Amino acid sequence: MPRSGADARRRLKQAALELYRERGFDRTTTAQIAARAGVNERTFFRHFPDKREVLFDGEADLRDELMRSVAEAPDGLQPFEILFHAFQKAARILEDNRPYAEPRLDIIAATPALRERELAKNASLTEAVAEALRQRGIADRLAGLAAETGWAAFHHALQAWIDDPALSVYAHLSQAFDDLRALSASALATKESPEVLAKDSSGAAQPSQRS
Structure with missing residues (x-):
């Protein structure tokens, strides 16, 4: 070659x-x-x-893979399940390339100019994922929120994988999305509860007063 x-x-x-x-x-x-x-x-x-782009090589391929994976996810899945399906493929790419992925993340974390570039790249990728969700018929506001939340869970899983390589990146990704589902379920349960508790000045739980 x-x-x-x-x-x-x-x-x-x-x-x-x-x-x-x-x-x-x-x-x-x-x-x-x-x-x-x-x-x-x-x-x-x-x-x-430029020398920054060396650390972001493959962004276009990752964007294409994520959009394709969202498009090809089975019918009937909710947005978070579609994203979990898509991020699994991205996670496998990173796991296969761990000797490069781990030091790369450390270098970016230690360099303000690279953190700024990473934020811009992440915003672009998040918008691409949101657009892929829209193309599946998901409402615009839900697609954007799901993409941003799912991307945050994905990065949380990657950092957990770097900190604890004993578990696979898939295991950390599964845990992150399980936690995301639990948080969503908890928020929904609180919203639908007929009585919302509030703490008074003494710290005791009291039913909130509604007009």
Whole structure:
């Protein structure tokens, strides 16, 4: 495989990851990344527009996979179940690539400029997921809320997986969505309760007064 192709891209990603961990993101240049990868700087810019994008490689593929997975989810599922179906596939991709995924998350967490870029990327992916839900006929306001909530659960699961690799990312994802369902059920039960309790100044539970 020529260095200007897939092999060069892989080498550049690995070199960037090594240098970011050794020197820090801010003190690493594209020239240093290229040199570590054994290519020239022009080759770097053929693959990536800047040194931040090395850590977000594959975003377009992830967006396509999520939208396709939402579209292909079985009929009759509720929005959260559709999202769980879709995020399982994304989780498997990350699990297969853990040696890259784990340090990548650490580098982003330690670098304000990268956290800002990640927020923008996440917003774009969340909107793509919401649009995929809309295309399944889910109301606009529900699609947006489900996508944002589901994406938050997905990231919660990823962080739990990094902190506790003894369990698979699928197990952490399942737990996150179980917790999400439990919270939703609890909120619904509270809303439908005929009597809402409020605490008085002494801390005792009292029925709230309604006009």
